[in-house]
Amino acid sequence: MTTGSSSSGVSRRKFLGVSAMGVAATAASAQAAGKKNKDPGKGGGGGGEVFPKDFIWGVATASYQVEGGATEDGRGPSVWDVFTKKKGAVFEGHTGDVACDHYHRYKEDIALMKTLGVKGYRFSVSWTRVLPEGVGTPNPKGIDFYSRLVDELLKNGIQPLCTVFHWDYPQALYKKGGWLNRDSAEWFGEYSALLGEKLGDRIKVWATQNEPQCFIGLALLDGVHAPGDKLKFTDYLTAAHNGMRAHGRSVQALRAKVKDAKIGYVLAAQITQPATTSPEDIEAARTAIFAVNNRSEWNNAWWTDPVVLGKYPEDGIATFGKDMPKFNPRDLEEMKQPIDYLGLNIYKADTYKRGANGKPEQVPVPPGYPRSGVDWQPITPSCMYWGPRFFYDRYKMPATITENGLSTRDQVFLDGKVHDPQRIDYMHRVLLELSRAIKDGVPIGGYYAWSLLDNFEWSDGYKQRFGLVYVDYTNLKRVPKDSFDWYRKVIASNGRTLLDKGPVPVAQVTA
Numbered sequence: 342m343t344t345g346s347s348s349s350g351v352s353r354r355k356f357l358g359v360s361a362m363g364v365a366a367t368a369a370s371a372q373a374a375g376k377k378n379k380d381p382g383k384g385g386g387g388g389g390e391v392f393p394k395d396f397i398w399g400v401a402t403a404s405y406q407v408e409g410g411a412t413e414d415g416r417g418p419s420v421w422d423v424f425t426k427k428k429g430a431v432f433e434g435h436t437g438d439v440a441c442d443h444y445h446r447y448k449e450d451i452a453l454m455k456t457l458g459v460k461g462y463r464f465s466v467s468w469t470r471v472l473p474e475g476v477g478t479p480n481p482k483g484i485d486f487y488s489r490l491v492d493e494l495l496k497n498g499i500q501p502l503c504t505v506f507h508w509d510y511p512q513a514l515y516k517k518g519g520w521l522n523r524d525s526a527e528w529f530g531e532y533s534a535l536l537g538e539k540l541g542d543r544i545k546v547w548a549t550q551n552e553p554q555c556f557i558g559l560a561l562l563d564g565v566h567a568p569g570d571k572l573k574f575t576d577y578l579t580a581a582h583n584g585m586r587a588h589g590r591s592v593q594a595l596r597a598k599v600k601d602a603k604i605g606y607v608l609a610a611q612i613t614q615p616a617t618t619s620p621e622d623i624e625a626a627r628t629a630i631f632a633v634n635n636r637s638e639w640n641n642a643w644w645t646d647p648v649v650l651g652k653y654p655e656d657g658i659a660t661f662g663k664d665m666p667k668f669n670p671r672d673l674e675e676m677k678q679p680i681d682y683l684g685l686n687i688y689k690a691d692t693y694k695r696g697a698n699g700k701p702e703q704v705p706v707p708p709g710y711p712r713s714g715v716d717w718q719p720i721t722p723s724c725m726y727w728g729p730r731f732f733y734d735r736y737k738m739p740a741t742i743t744e745n746g747l748s749t750r751d752q753v754f755l756d757g758k759v760h761d762p763q764r765i766d767y768m769h770r771v772l773l774e775l776s777r778a779i780k781d782g783v784p785i786g787g788y789y790a791w792s793l794l795d796n797f798e799w800s801d802g803y804k805q806r807f808g809l810v811y812v813d814y815t816n817l818k819r820v821p822k823d824s825f826d827w828y829r830k831v832i833a834s835n836g837r838t839l840l841d842k843g844p845v846p847v848a849q850v851t852a
């Protein structure tokens with residue numbers, strides 16, 4: 342295998358070689374971590390029983406993306422209900438009004454999960470279903486829905502992981518200023534306490550918020566997600582600040598109400614991978630993954646350091662300069678509540694090498710490099726090695742892969758089935774990479790495939806299909822895809838079927 346680079350930078354071959362050298366990468370990183378790689382001779386992350394016995398194989402969804410029943414049983418409007426009705430906001434004007442009709446079909450969907458054999462189901466609560474105005478009088482019918490959902494899960498031996506908030510912010514609270522209002526932390530604490538009180542006897546695993554980068558950044562800075570605002574940068578930082586305070590309040594509320602709670606915080610983890618396995622490139626990728634050096638939401642440390650380490654990253658403070666909001670240092674204590682795990686949503690990696698000036702330099706994706714159905718996702722399976730590895734090295738916290746998956750242009754074939762070999766191949770590579778991270782000593786509690794069902798992909802509407810189960814939106818019929826059956830076997834064998842093909846260069850996705 343060649344690792345040579347051309348004079349014009351990193352050659353195509355080398356780019357592709359990045360993660361193809363899975364074994365060398367393992368050895369190098371294990372060495373970097375001062376550990377001994379037990380199995381240096383094995384390729385592709387294989388070898389022996391890798392996934393712990395109590396590993397949670399799961400699937401994930403989110404309320405607005407699957408539930409539908411938008412105005413039923415007293416549910417109040419969320420910012421997404423309003424945004425989807427705006428002309429041009431969502432692909433072909435799609436809305437979550439009906440979505441997968443999970444609100445009425447949850448039993449059918451749990452039966453599918455039972456067949457799949459998952460140990461865990463990650464779902465989110467629609468805030469305005471249980472509190473139509475965001476605060477104030479709870480809606481018993483809304484609470485009853487989640488109560489029935491959880492009972493049905495437990496009856497089927499599936500452990501619930503409840504995300505308190507996955508983007509469907511109450512419209513009533515948005516009108517009061519939303520995340521810009523300092524009280525938003527209290528509102529979120531109140532809402533979390535209600536969930537803890539009503540469901541905490543049965544739900545033990547929680548996530549406070551899903552992807553602050555998105556519900557603050559995409560929603561309030563870029564204006565491409567609901568409510569579609571483009572705030573001044575300093576106001577965006579204030580919203581982010583209050584969002585993290587809200588996370589802290591949520592942790593406190595859940596701890597107070599739920600005995601033995603395991604509480605996490607979920608990031609849109611922006612992953613880097615090294616261009617080669619040289620220590621220089623590995624360090625370049627490590628530096629890049631935690632850098633906050635541009636005025637966008639796409640970084641990790643701004644959203645994680647305050648919550649885990651109790652401080653904002655210095656480089657970010659310098660980059661944002663006078664836009665940095667003034668606040669009481671006690672806010673940071675409020676944000677930094679002890680949590681039990683970091684939830685990492687991982688879909689892809691950007692590639693970095695050490696540049697001529699010694700600083701990390703991004704290596705562009707070569708023309709024609711394989712991608713999923715969404716443009717932002719080049720097929721880079723090593724995201725699932727380097728992501729967990731780098732996060733663990735910095736934060737020393739157990740992680741759960743709270744989302745991973747890919748979108749493909751699925752259809753029902755003439756034989757009545759949905760063949761999705763790309764998804765199977767991707768998940769296969771990704772899970773081998775995850776097993777490699779686990780072998781190298783990174784504590785990973787579980788893996789939740791995104792998603793159980795095709796669903797409402799935000800501003801892309803129903804165009805994107807991420808499900809293991811195909812949804813025909815004309816009649817809401819569910820058709821398990823080939824990947825469903827494939828994942829079922831992976832779960833049943835606790836990951837051993839991943840090794841059936843023997844050692845493979847897991848990340849080499851072109852010839």
Ligand code: GBH
Pocket residue numbers: 403406551552555609639686717744791798807
């Ligand atoms: C997750 O978001 C969500 O939690 C989930 O609801 C969603 O359905 C799922 O993933 C699939 O998208 O590189 O500038 O083009 C993932 C959010 C979307 C955030 C892509 C980063 C790329 C921004 N990510 N986005 S850019």
